[in-house]
Amino acid sequence: MTDRKLSVAAAINEALHIAMQTDPDVILLGEDVAGGGARDGDDVDEMGGVLGVTKGLVKAFPDRVLDTPISEMGIIGTAVGAAATGLRPVAELMFMDFLGTCLDPLLNQAAKLRYMFGGKARVPLTVRTVSGAGMQAAAQHSQSLYWITTGIPGLKTVIPSNPADAKGLLLSAIRDDNPVIFCEPKTVLYASGPVPEGDYEVPFGKAKIVREGSDVSLIAFGATVRVALQAAERLAADGTSAEVLDLRSLQPLDEEAILTTLAKTGSVVIVDEATPRCGIASDVAALCVDQGFDHLNTPVKRVTAPHCPVPFAKVLEDAYMPSAERVIAAVAELS
């Protein structure tokens, strides 16, 4: 095992390198994923996407990293078609907020082809997309819309909280024969952590206990795992032992892990960066009440964003996002 540390962005970049080395059918496409770096006779250090995640890939795989026009409908439509006809594309949807302009190829084509062709079609598509608030990118570039893709049968949605999972989940996503939405939360993207060398996959539908505890279960994913861990640390100082479960995969969902931690602690607080209505937090809460009723020792609590657009002003954006303080306050309401 290595103690080599990478950022989530670098871990994603490494996963893309490995995927492209091991499978010639893997291509990248998106706005500025090559960033002009492929121009003949030009040794300019290419941009590698708006946040630099795909930097260097076009040099290694000049024919397989494609800059696209600024048209999400074009990117995703092309990618779905490429996937259905034999390639294994990784499309970058610069911000998840742009989902609205390209939903049809995902909702009505990618998600349905395998089903409607009796299993004879396959759509090995990965859509990488940056989600969430925390960069003062305002209401149109800060949303956490994974609840939409999670709710569409035929799509898988995963969301890492750390670099090691980012690498392993992305390799699983690319090698999956079904369309996968891979979310990259903004506040997680530059967090660094240990990343194993080489080629490995993190399986879908397997949540992970990232902190053991006995009094209350904090269920988190993506950016809120760090928030839950901070809260757990402070709760421990006050004598409350909080367990933190990182879902990692929203669809498929590890129901067993959720119900197991509920059975252990009897109390659940779900921490979700997204808005509260029809969301993952509500979905997990419903599971706890439906399947885990006899284990519930307290009401199920949700800590989410409010039902409103993400504000631009920093002080408002900070107040909008789930914080350790809000998690601690929710836990305090339980006893």
Place this chain on the structure above:
Amino acid sequence: MGTTAIAMPKLGMTMEEGTVVEWPVALGQHVEKGQIVLVIESEKNEAEIEATAAGFLRHVYVDPGEVVPCKTLLAALTDAVDEPFDAETFATEHRARYGPEPAAAEPAPATPAASAGPAVAAPSPARRPVAPAARALARKLGLDLDAIRGTGPHGRVVRQDVEAHVAARERLVEVEPGVGLEVLREGEGEPVLFLPGFGSDVSSFAMQIHSLRPTHTCIGLNPRGVGGSDAPEADVYAVERAADDAAAICDTPTHIVGASLGAATALELALRHPERVRSLTLITPFLVRSARLRAVTEAWARLAAEASPEAVASFLLPWLFSETYLADDTARERTLRGLAPAVARVPAATLERTRAGLEAWSGRRSPDDLGELRAPALILIGAQDLLTPDGESVGAALPHAHTIVISGAGHGLAIEEGDTVTRAIREHLASVR
């Protein structure tokens, strides 16, 4: 001007609820402080409750015959007969301050609270919250949620409350690996260990324990298979083993009180572990079981396997109590009601195993064996006892024994002659000092 509450008292450590038997004072009548204002019954025992203050019996919340948890508001006295008094408000305030929490499953009262008169003015049926985990655990353990105090927000009963309740009520003491016996402790002072008779639990000593707990540490031991005690697989629950179990929970010399088979256990304890015994109180003891006792225990075990606890209790009544006691309809019905739940705490398998132990022990100890015993002993005998008629021979065999024969009393002395038995024990304990 002021209002005084009369609530269901908690008279013994096993008492969770009580029945209102009678209101000797008419509604609107004046009572003096110390005057008997209420008669209640709990687990076979009747108790007269004195008014804690003078006043007029202004409102009665619970009618005779109703069973309610301890602490439930039963009636209100007011200083003046005509001072303003709102029965419902007083009940709500009382419950908020003293409990009990209204039962979760309590249905809404059929009669509107506004209807006048003492008939039904039930407390407002605020639903007490119970966490699903607490409800599931209570269901699994067969516990009554109404008896469990809620410590969560809004008085919610949470899982920890059920666990604490279990821990408090069932302080199982491990007497050998894997065998925990239910030991109830109450009071402060010299230890007194109570050993119940065949097929009984420590609730049969409720009156004695209630009376002695201000001055003594009362320890009630439920034998193997009784109440919450473990019931290890065995063909025989031997008296000798029961005595060793009792020895295991006495770490200092202890006053031992045993009734019937509990007296046999006490004798065996004194013979096997004399250093643990400070004094003996043997209620209706025997050395050789009578043919009738064998027949009754046989029928008891068989009935317990085939009939309801109520049927078992009604079968037992004529064998346990005297002619005089049975002639009193109130006493008979009350005892029957109290006996049934106690009987239900002893399953048929326990009765069979204990019966085998009783049979094996019968005749094993001779009067000569008892001659070794140094501990001062009190022997209490009922003159009309049908089941253990040779009690006096036990008293004669013991070198330091004082025997009291209670005339007109049956085998169930601790219940039938509760006060006399308590007084005699108290004097005996004092004389040992």
